[in-house]
Amino acid sequence: MDNIQDTRRQLRIAIIAISIIVVCGVIGFHIIEKLSWLDALWLTIITIATVGYGDIYARTPIGRAFTIFLLIFGLGTFAYAAQAAVTFFLSPEMRFSQQIRKAGKKINSLRGHYIICGAGELVDNTIDYLLLRVAMRREHEAEMHATTIKSNLRRFLGGTKYTHWLRRFLFKLILLASRLFKRPETLLDAIVVVTQKSAYARHLRENGVLVVEADPTSDQALRDAGIDHAQAAMVMLESDTESLMAVLTARSRNTDIYITAATLEEELSQKMVRVGANNVIAPFEVAAQFLANATLRPAVNDFFNDIMFDQKSGGFIVQIYLGEDSPWIGRRLLQLDLRGRFTAGVIGIRLEDGNYLYAPDENYILKEAEVVLIVTPVIYIALLQQDARRGDASTTQTAPTWQRLPTPPRPKVNQKQYSLMEAEASIREMSEHFVICGAGSVIRNVTDKIDPERPFVILTYAQDLASDLLKRGFRVIHGDPAHEATLRKAGVERALALMVSIEEDADSIVTILNARSMSKRLLITATANTDVMIPKLRRAGADRVVSPFRVAAQFVLLATTRPAVSDFLQYVLYNYQTGLETNELYMQEDSPWIGKSIEELLLERIFRAGVLGIRQPESKYIYAPPGSHIIQPNEILIVVNPITLGDELRSIAHGSTNKRPKTLRREDVLKTGLWV
Numbered sequence: 020m021d022n023i024q025d026t027r028r029q030l031r032i033a034i035i036a037i038s039i040i041v042v043c044g045v046i047g048f049h050i051i052e053k054l055s056w057l058d059a060l061w062l063t064i065i066t067i068a069t070v071g072y073g074d075i076y077a078r079t080p081i082g083r084a085f086t087i088f089l090l091i092f093g094l095g096t097f098a099y100a101a102q103a104a105v106t107f108f109l110s111p112e113m114r115f116s117q118q119i120r121k122a123g124k125k126i127n128s129l130r131g132h133y134i135i136c137g138a139g140e141l142v143d144n145t146i147d148y149l150l151l152r153v154a155m156r157r158e159h160e161a162e163m164h165a166t167t168i169k170s171n172l173r174r175f176l177g178g179t180k181y182t183h184w185l186r187r188f189l190f191k192l193i194l195l196a197s198r199l200f201k202r203p204e205t206l207l208d209a210i211v212v213v214t215q216k217s218a219y220a221r222h223l224r225e226n227g228v229l230v231v232e233a234d235p236t237s238d239q240a241l242r243d244a245g246i247d248h249a250q251a252a253m254v255m256l257e258s259d260t261e262s263l264m265a266v267l268t269a270r271s272r273n274t275d276i277y278i279t280a281a282t283l284e285e286e287l288s289q290k291m292v293r294v295g296a297n298n299v300i301a302p303f304e305v306a307a308q309f310l311a312n313a314t315l316r317p318a319v320n321d322f323f324n325d326i327m328f329d330q331k332s333g334g335f336i337v338q339i340y341l342g343e344d345s346p347w348i349g350r351r352l353l354q355l356d357l358r359g360r361f362t363a364g365v366i367g368i369r370l371e372d373g374n375y376l377y378a379p380d381e382n383y384i385l386k387e388a389e390v391v392l393i394v395t396p397v398i399y400i401a402l403l404q405q406d407a408r409r410g411d412a413s414t415t416q417t418a419p420t421w422q423r424l425p426t427p428p429r430p431k432v433n434q435k436q437y438s439l440m441e442a443e444a445s446i447r448e449m450s451e452h453f454v455i456c457g458a459g460s461v462i463r464n465v466t467d468k469i470d471p472e473r474p475f476v477i478l479t480y481a482q483d484l485a486s487d488l489l490k491r492g493f494r495v496i497h498g499d500p501a502h503e504a505t506l507r508k509a510g511v512e513r514a515l516a517l518m519v520s521i522e523e524d525a526d527s528i529v530t531i532l533n534a535r536s537m538s539k540r541l542l543i544t545a546t547a548n549t550d551v552m553i554p555k556l557r558r559a560g561a562d563r564v565v566s567p568f569r570v571a572a573q574f575v576l577l578a579t580t581r582p583a584v585s586d587f588l589q590y591v592l593y594n595y596q597t598g599l600e601t602n603e604l605y606m607q608e609d610s611p612w613i614g615k616s617i618e619e620l621l622l623e624r625i626f627r628a629g630v631l632g633i634r635q636p637e638s639k640y641i642y643a644p645p646g647s648h649i650i651q652p653n654e655i656l657i658v659v660n661p662i663t664l665g666d667e668l669r670s671i672a673h674g675s676t677n678k679r680p681k682t683l684r685r686e687d688v689l690k691t692g693l694w695v
Contacts, residue, residue, distance in 0.1 A: 033100030040067065040096055044089050051082045067093035122229050123243070130248045132209040133579060136235035136265045137255040138216045141281055141302060144572035145255065146212070148328075150226060153207040163398045168193050206580065211244045236264040241272055251277040251579045254296070259287050263294055270295025279579040281571060298578050298585075302571030306546060307464030309570050312592065313563045314453060314518045314544045318603040318634050318655045320563070323588060325640060326366075326394050328573050334394040334642045336366070338583040339407045341389050347407055353381040361403050363395035364643025366631045367591075369583045375590045377599075377659045378629025381646065390583040394642035429595070433471035433492020439485075442494040443508055446476055449494075450513040456500045456530060457520035458484050461546050461567065465518070466493070468593070478509045501529040506537060516542040519561070524552055528559045535560030591631075591659045600665055601631070604656040609674035618646030626668050628660035 044063030048054050054062065054075070062075050066089055077083045135142060168190055176182045176189075212228055213235040214220055220232040233240035235256060246252070252269050256262040259282050266280050280296040282288055288299040313320040326336040341348055347355060357363040368376045368383070369390035376383070385391065395403055437445060446452075452474035455465060458481035469475055471492040478496045479485050485497040498505035500521065511517060511534050519534075521527040531543055545561040547553045556564045578585040593600045606613055612620060622628040633641040633648065634655035641648065650656070660668055 029103035029106075030100065033096060033103055036096045037093075037100060040089065040093050044093075047085050047089070048077070048082070051079060051085055052077055063089070066090055067097065069094070118224055119232075122224070126211055126229055126231070126243070126245050129209065129211070129245050131250040132211060132245060132248070133206075134241070134244045134246060134249050134252040134269075135210060135212045135255065136214075136241075136252065136269075137257065137262075138214040138219050139255070139257045140568045141255045141572055141575070142212070142214070144566075144569045145253070145576055146223065146226075146228065148569070148573055148576065149207060149210065165190075165194065211249075213240050213244050236261055236268055238268055238272065241265075241269055246272045246276065249273065249276055251279065253575055253579050254278065254280040255575065259284050263287070263290060266291060266296050267294040277579065277582065279575055281575055298582070300571060300575055300578060301464075302567050303460035304464045305571045305574045306565055306567035307461045307468070308592070310461060310518060310520065310544055310546060310565045311465050311468065313565060314455075314516045314542065316601065316603050317542060317563065319592075319601045319657055322632050322634065322640060322657045323592070323601075326642065327577060327584065327588070333396060333640065334364075335397050335400065336392055336394050336581075336584050337400055337403065338369075338581050339391045339393060339404065341385060341387055341391065342408065343387055345387070345407055347385050347391075348387050349384065351382050351384055352379060357393065357395075357403075358645070361393075361395050361399040361406075363393050363399065363403060364645075365391055365393050366643045367392040367587045369587070375587050377587075377591050378623075378631055378643070380623070392584060392587055430467045430491060431470045431472075436492050437489060437494055439489070439495065439497060442489070443496065445494050446496070446508065446510050449474060449476070449510055451515045452476055452510065452513070454478055454506075454509045454511055454514045454517045456509070456517060457522075457546075459520060459522050461520040465520075466491075476509045476514070478505065499526075501526045501533070503533045503537070506530070506533055511541065512537045514538070514541060516544070519543065519545040522548065524548060524555075527552070528555060531556060531559040531561050593662075595662070598661050598663070599659055600662045602656075602658045602660055602665055602668060603634075604658055604669060604672040606650055606652060606654045606656065606672070607674050608652055610650075610652075610672060611674065612650050612672055613652050615650055616646060617644060617648050617650070622658065622660075626660050626664050628658050628664070628668060630656055630658050632657040 041060075041063055044066065045056065045059045048059035048062050049056060052059070052062075058075055062077070065075075066086055069090070077086045135145065169186075172186045172189055176186055207227065210228060211231060212220075212223055213231045213233060214223075215232070215234050217232060220230045223230045231240055231244045233243065235241070235254070246269055254262050254265045254269070256265060262280055262282060266278055269276060269278055277298075278296045279298045279300065280291045281300050281302060282291055283302065285301045285304060288301065291299045309320065312323075326334050329335075339347075352365055357365065365379055366377070368379050368385075369392070370376060371386065371388045391407075393403060454476045455462065456478040458479050462477075462479070463484065466477065466488060471488075471494075475493060476496065477485075477488050477493050478498070478500050479488075480497070480499055482497065485495050488495050496505060496509045498508065500506065500519070517534050519527055519530055521530060527545060531545060534541060534543060543561045544563045544565065545556045547556055547564050547566045550566060550569070553564045553566060574585070590597055591599050591601050604612075617630055622630065630644055631642075633644050633650075634657065635641065635651075636653040640657075656672070658668070
């Protein structure tokens, strides 16, 4: 910005100098040549401009000498002014200022948009994921647009070889015209970022993101971002106290806005809610949930990850609100023929009272104010949304939301407690168990949510964590997980899966290398402290790597833009309050369910369970499978069921053995056979 200030100063000096020269010229010619004021001004201007019409000129020797000096000083000053003007108008700073003005005008025109407040790793990951999502969405829309143009040209011109060259020419012409005159709108066009960091703001502008460069806690900054007309705000500042201020300011400006806040200290969640946040997300808590799910239920983890975050997958979940004018109201799901028209399936419905119906029956009759959760290919999302509302509806109605109250975890306690010696003795008798390795926020969040009576072994180097978990009845090994002997004490070579969350990067890599050398069949999940560590941990042998801030960023965006989807995940994944969990049931060769249809199993009647999806042997998913689907060998059923009935359901479904398919491991680690 110093350069543009210097250029402005040069322009001001040049303008003042030109003004002085013109005034001196007029006075000089008036006195020396005895010209009128108008003629003196005319002669001064044509002299400085080097036009020289010849109608008026200096006739005296003194007048001519004066003209020479006027010409020299005038040309020099004009050259100086021209250089300053060119520098000013063509400078990057000027383009930057124009960008800011254009962005300001666009922000003022936005309605129902989203505001992101903050900077740092969490915001970086949110924007990166958003840019990736937008790029993929545009790619899908371009493919769909090209296919439509080709089919229309073939219909009007025929498909003969004689019209091939004409179709090809018109296709390129129409495609070029559509790109020039119509730019498809995406979620990126409805995002405004408020940040104080100049370098970060410039980086976002270069990527086409609307930015307000100001303090996110200030009232003026949020007004500049259009807080009065925004639909939702995401507050992700690097300081929790600043986040509190930003939430308070946003709520005071707009009482109806939906606010999602991220907090590094989980104790502040209640305070965030008190000052106005609708939803509070703790990055390490979310990462712990995803890490635990990737370890204990990898197929379930892949299923939800595919439909919520991966647009390259076969299906993407959308929420469809049934407003009062929706043509879907009063119709059965079967009558809508969503699978036939949009390759779509319904996995859940948010009822009017806020509760959820999972895996609804095809005869369910839809009602007003319900939110239908549908999995469909990305290319059908816009068509599906249009089908759910009347053709004359110009705006999309949004579903009402409720205040989410953070619920502190109630860790389970085992009546039987172990000493370190007793724990080691018990572990020596265990197999097919789960080893949780490390310390820190992620591990503490994981252990808060699991049952110590289950086959878990905690391996930690933190004395205080070891003591706390022993009191809760966990089997604990206290030692350095990077040592092979310590891993053997935890029974890693007999374990089903290993979860690694260690603060030191080198120790994480060594632990995974040692564990992989001890067991090729072991499923290993790990947390990466930085994005640089993700490929390193995978090369060391980890099957799945979770980045806490990357996962949290995806979840913040999900909770803000698709709150009904986010709530559904929390409702069914593993929730002690609702009493529900999402299970993965392995259809091995001796499973009694093979060859039967889903409706024949009577899962809803006997177990109050429903099938959300089926993972096929080639790792592809069937989303919301119909009741007529015949279960095949080596499939994995993704089932929501009451927690209390989970063990019984697994024992019936799995047959005489309990194995995991090797396809849940990385393909390059273990390639032979299907089950382990």
